[in-house]
Amino acid sequence: MAGLPPVDVFTGRAEALAGLADALRPKDDAVPVVLSAVAGLAGVGKMTLAVRAAHDAVAAGWFPGGVLFVDLQGYDPQHRVTPEIALSVFLRALGVPAEHVPDGLAGREALYRSLLAERAPVLVVLDNASAAGQVRPLLPNSAAHRVLVTSRHTLADLTGARLIDLTVLEDAEAVALVDAAVRAARPDDDRITPGSAAELVALCGNLPLALSIVAAILAGDPEQPVAELVEALRGASTRLGELAYGDSVGMHAAFDLSYHRLTPAEARLFRLLALNPGRQVGVPAAALAGVPEREATKLLTALRRAHMVEAGEPRGWFRSHDLLRLYAEERAREDADAEDALVRLLDHYATTVESHDPRGTPTGQFGREALTWFETEQPTLVEAVGTAHRVGRPDLALRLALAMSAYLFYRRLWDDCTRVFPVALEAARRLGGSPAGSPGGAFGERVGGPLDGSRGERVGERLGGRVGEARVLRRLGRVAREQRRFGDARAYYLEYLEVGRELGDRARVAQAVHNLGSIARLVRELAEAEERYGEALALYRELGDRRGETDILFNLGTVARDRRRYADAHERYGEAMALAVQHGDVLRQARVALCRGIVAAREQDAGAARTWWTRALGQYLELGDENMVRSVRKRLARQRLREVVAGLPAVGEFVGRGEVLREVADALWSGEAGAGVVVTGVVTTRVVVTGEAGVGKTALAVRAARDAAAAGWFPGGVLFVELRGDDPDRRVSPEVALGELLRALGVSAKRIPDGLAERVALYRSLLAGRARVLVVLDGASADAGQVEPLLPLVGAHRVLITSRHAGEAFGGAAFGGARAGGVRRFGLGVMDGGEALELVDGVLSRSGAPAGAGNRVRGELVELCGRLPLALSVAAGAVGAEAAGAEAGEEVAGLVEALRGVAGGAAGGILKVAYERLGVGAARMLRLLSVHPGGPIGVAAAAALVGESEARAAELLAVLRRTRLVEEVGGWFRWHDLVRVYAEGLVEGTEGGEALARLVDHYVAALDVETLDEALEVELPAVVAAAERADGAGRGDRRGCLRLTGRLAGHLVRRRRWDDCAVLFPLALEAARLLGDRAAEVQVLADLGNVALGKRQFEVARGYYEEALARCRESGDWRGEVDGMCHLGAVDRAEGRYPEARGRYAAALRVVEGRGDPMREGRIAERLGFIARHDREVDAARRWFTRAVGLYEKADRHEKARAARRRVDRLRE
Structure with a gap:
């Protein structure tokens, strides 16, 4: 989160602080959002009041969702923060990756408000706003959140805002402020009394900023009488008079007096800081002043003690108050070397940016140190480009812009790109027409005198006017393309092409034509794209540019893929792969493998898709590209789950049914929007099984869905869920079905809401914005309530249902009266x-x-x-x-x-x-498969059921597959309900219970890992069901239920599978109590607490944790007692109750110390480090994290030790 600045010395303002506390306190509000606006003149202490009120509110636990803070810089025209930029900062603070931040104000507003709508109460602090227009786009739309705004103006046009006009301090408050600041340095300093300080505060106009400065003067000179300082202030006021930029004679007097008490070196740096393009400065101050870094740090620290600068963020950076910056600018006119200082600073920024260029590193990627530096300096670097150009140094503007581009593109900071590159283009064109540094620049007008142009001329000669222009045009084209401004992108690339031809530079011509082809592809002008790519391919081949040739062949493959010419796509991708392999280009091999997998998936060739993606995964792992590794792993997981769980299942032989299949296809294609297709079975005299089971409904539905998907009718995809409506023990509820459908739609487990209504709303909202989708609901019961929540309500989607029931269950009541006529029924009988x-x-x-x-x-x-x-x-x-x-x-x-x-x-x-x-072994396998709780089963689990080796189990499953008693689906095995029911009746004596016990043992052992393998990811629902079945179903293996639940708990909580937790954990708790197993009871109570904490049900979590803690204390279990206190500390932290959390962890540490458990002790030390870091106690945090490193090493938990060490390193930075 974009956190709050630290609290400075604060006194008085009791009434205003109480008013803000009342506004921020949680209550049932009828208004959409509670907004408070603090107005007052500059230096009156608006931000200090707001920050103090915010810290108090957070400490009270009112904002567990966190705090978002931004300085809008509304009164600085050059640095004013637009709503778009502020929203970008907030979205990243809320966890949105930079590449997913939408372009444009409207998109950012919508995403920001939707994220806040799902979040616990958040406090939004908007400092230094100049107008209501800066504020409105940043307002949440939920009454749970609060907004606090500061401004020099009374923002009366903010409807519904609680307005607080802040005036200067009362005399007594002003005296108290000075006294508190002086005593902060020396508690026994009693120079400040109402009598001695009366004229002092009057000369400062009772303004907190001025009072802080004079207090710093007194604190720095404990021998100076107050009367002497008063006399000096009186003289400064008389001498200076009223300032045009200020609001108070006393303010300027305080500034002037404090300034004259600085050493010459300190005063010089203070003046030069006004030249810095950004709002804060750290190490670059050394370049500005032309002194070593250590000396610059000493000077900045001295200025901080004198209150002439403020502490910035991160530690070691400093910033200036608006008024002090204006004062420093005025003083900077005295400096003859101001021009040289600014050039030194700009050159320092350019050189440092160039040194961090990833192209100069062995991996070709940004290092952590470089990224940290960029993130801190980014706002200043953006401003520096404009500053360099304004002061007549286009060479530095161009250097900075070109060097920054790699980082801007890496972080996808398109807003900053649109500020930087137009300036760079103008700079390049200026360099092409005249030497850099020619007289008449803005800097010359500001502080007098032209700049020396020799360096600019050298850079101009090196870049060449048109060469530099070409480089910027190419970047502008990319930015426009990324922002989907394709018309602008085409225009930039056409100009780039023209410059390339003018220079006779065939490489640039090839790049320009290549990029024009990409724009054509993005706007779906595929014929033009193919033509452009063909032209670029010829140019790259003439140039001998194998990398360019590889990229063009890759793009031609992608165009063929887009045009559904899959054979051509494979051919082009194959050529690209051959070149990439020939030149050892692993990155391009990975990209081609990824796309060949996509083509294979579109061709419904799941095996080939998995093969290509597995190859791509290995190559991205080799490259260390974590983002792409995650992306490919997701594709593999989705493909596997699509084949086995959420997608269309494999079915046995499908023949015939031509007439019904055509009618179903016609209904899927031409039915009205949202229409449903119901396939039912019809009883015949030759079938004496339950209902119409075995007639082939699922096979028909799957075949129809595959054909429709292959024909491109459903670009949004096919969703499949097995409802098992006629099996009371295994029936899938609408909540669980919606969970599977949402996961198939790409919703991460942590984003799936609790409750049927919320899941229905999210599911339907996702489908409302999605291309045409087919939803297949297999095995629905006669109860319309099982189906109705799963139906889309808008759009051109289709629903295909299979059921044994031919009644009215799927008529108007289920589909909505307006669309009852859109339901088509097809009775499926036996084959001819x-x-x-x-x-x-x-x-x-x-x-x-x-x-x-x-x-x-x-x-x-x-x-x-x-x-x-x-x-x-x-x-x-x-x-x-x-x-x-x-x-x-x-x-x-x-x-x-x-x-x-x-x-x-x-x-x-x-x-x-x-x-x-069947033989004895295969017959036994078939019987014991019925013990498996359902869903796909892998060879390892089947081996556990029968107590055989995996090789033997694979042989037996192959026999069953050949006799069509089971089906193989991508390495997993399924069987028809009729087969399961039949086999269940054959289980002999105790063999079922023994098989289930072996299965439980297998899953317990397999789950004893931090990361599940692919097989367990697929079988996880079956594992949960196995634990449930172990508890009941006549088996009575409650001990097995407890063991398996203990292994499952962490995996289920991490995946936020709350539905499974809600079923399993209460059963485990009952089993533990019936067995009298106190340790297991404590563990399950902790698991239930973890679920409640994950769902942000803090009081429920606290109840479970306190019950577990009480059990541990009763039994003398010190380990459980320590864990219980830590769990309660976690609840306190989640609620923002950091002092209480600190107390819990400290108490836990006292119990564990000296007991030889370095792992537990290390975890507690780390948590205390987190709290110290939150409270900005940097030294304490460093000590706790360092202690955790040693304890983790002692416990041989080296990965945790490395993580704790990284936290120590970040604190040092």
Whole structure:
């Protein structure tokens, strides 16, 4: 967060402070936002009052969401902060990466307000506003937040604001302020009394700024009588008179008196600081004054003690009050070397920026030190470009702008780019026409005298007027492109092209044509893009520029991809990859691999997509590009989950159904907006299973969805969720289904809200702004309440539902009366004879049986299975498996004879026959798979179920797959509900409970890591269900439930899977209490507290933690007692109650010290460091973090030690 400045000496203002406290205090407000505005003349103490009120409010715990602070610099025309820039600062403070900050005021306002709407109460402090227009865009729209504004004007046009007009201090308050400041240096200093200081405060106009300065004079000279200082002030007032820029004669008198008490070196630096382009300065002050850094630091510290500058942020930087800066500017006119000082400063900035250019580093990336320096100096560097140009040094303006560009682009600071590069372009053009430093610059007008132009001429010759212009034009083109101002970008690149041709520079011509092609692609003028890229490709090949050639081939592949010419895309990407491999260019290899994966995904080739993305991941890991590593990992995870969990599942053989498939496709394409398509099963006399199970509804829906997606009908994607509506034990609630759908839409777990209504609102709002989406809801129950929350309400989206129920559940009530007519129903019966034969032939051909092995029985199989797809697949799979054996003829005949004995071809009977033909191991695997709680299962978990090796488990699963009793989906295995129900009835004796215990043991061991592997990420819902099933379902393995919950807890909390936590943790708590396991009870109470803390339910969390702490104290468990106090400290910190948190951690530290537990002691030391850092106790924070480093090293937790050491290093910086 953009935090508050520290509190300075503060006295008086009791009434104003109470008024602000009343306005900031939480209450039920009817107004949209509570706004307080503090107005008063310069130097009257507006910011000091606001900062004090803000610190008090934060300490009271009123703003757990944090504080946003910005100095709007409203009265400085050159440095005034626009609402766009302020919003950019706030958004980054709220955690928005720079590349995701929208362009334009409207987009930033909307994102800012939406983020605040989701956040705990925040205090927004807007200092130094000059007009209501600077303030309005920064106002939240929630009554939970508060806004505090300071201004020299009474901002009466801020509707609803509580206005506080701040006048000068009362005499008694003014005397108290001076006395407090003097005693801060020497507590026994009693020179200040109402009698001795009466004229002193009057001569200072009772203004806090002036009073602070004279107090600093007295503090610095303990022997000086107050009367002597009064006499000096009286003389200064008489001599100086009224100043045009100031508000008080006393103010200027105080400034002048304090200034004349400075040493010559201090006074000179004070004057020169007015030349600094930025608002604050640190190390660069040495260049400004032409002295060593150590000397500059001493001088700045002396100025701070004299209150002629203020402490800045970070530590070691200093800034000037507006009035003192004006005073210093006036004094700067006395300096004959002011011009040279400014040139030294600007040259220092240019040289330092150039030294941080990442192109000069081995990795080609910014180091941490460089980024820290840029982040601190960025506002000053932006101003320095304009200053250099105004004072007649376009050479320095151009140097700075070009050197800064790498950082500006890296941080995507497009607002700053639009300020810097137009100035740089003008500077380049000026360099092309005349030497830099020619007389008549703004600096000459300001302080007198022209600058020496020799350096500017050398730079001008080196850059060449048109060369420098070309370099800036290229950057301006990129900025416009990134801001999606494509017309401006095209214009800049066309001008860049013209300059390149004028210079005869074919490399620049190639770059210009290349960039023009990219603009054409971005505006979807793909034919022009292809033409431009072709021209650039020829130029790069003539130049022998292999890197440029690689990039163009890559772009041509992307154009082909955009035009859906996927074969051409693969060809171009292949050429680009070959060049990149030839030249050892790992970065370009990674980019090509990433895009080839995208093409493969669009072609529905999931395996190829995973292969390419895995290759790209390895290469980005090699490059150390953490952002791209995260991006590719997300793609892989989404692809895997899309295949297995949230996306379309793989299904068995799909044949026939042509007429229904065409009708469904027609409904998906042409149905009215938001229409639903319902596929139901129809009972036939040949099927004696539950409802219409096994008729192929899911297979039809998935096939229709895949075809529609491949045809490009749903550019927004396909969302699939399995509702299991007819299984009361496994039915998916709307809340859980919405959680899966939101994750599939890219919402991170921590952003998924609690509660059905909030999830529905977020889901529908995301779909409202998304391209056309197909939502597939598989296995819906007859209850419309399971489906209704999952329906989009606006846009051209489509919904495809499968269900066993053909009633009115999916009519007008579910879809809304206005769209009831948009619902289409398709009854799906058994296959016709030809379709059934086609399905049998397909299964047999892929079974490995000899050609024609099943010809004699295929027709009979169709009739025996009642043309039911599931029964046909299983029966044909069994025939195919047996036909591959040595005694194929006899085995097949025996199988068919067994099938003839099944009454009416019932699916259950066919499953029985197939089961009985399995070997012992495969039959046992099928039985025990029914113990698995559902969802996909991996080979490792299946091995645990049967108590075999993974190799043996893989063999048994392959047998079941060949007989079509299970399906393989991207390395995981699924099975039909009918198969599961049938196998569940075959479990013998205690083998189910024993298998579940082995599965629990497997998951407990697998979860004993900080980061889940890919298999566990996919199986996580099944792991949660396994823990739940271990607790009940007739197994009675409550100890297993506790063990597995203990391993799961951290992973679930980190992923913010609150739905799973809400189901599992109460069960674990009950199990612990029934078992009398006090340690487990304490752990589960802590887990419940962690969930409540994560959900910002602070009182609930406190209740759980206090109960756990009480249990530990009862049993004498000092470790649990320490953890409990730390948990309560975490709640206090989250609520902003830092003194209470400090007390909790200190008490915990007293318990743990000397007990030989360096890990716990290190964690507590680190937390105390965080609190000290928050309270700006830098030395204390450094000590705590250093102590944590040693303790972590002692505990062999080296990664934590390195993290703590980095915190120490940052404090030193």
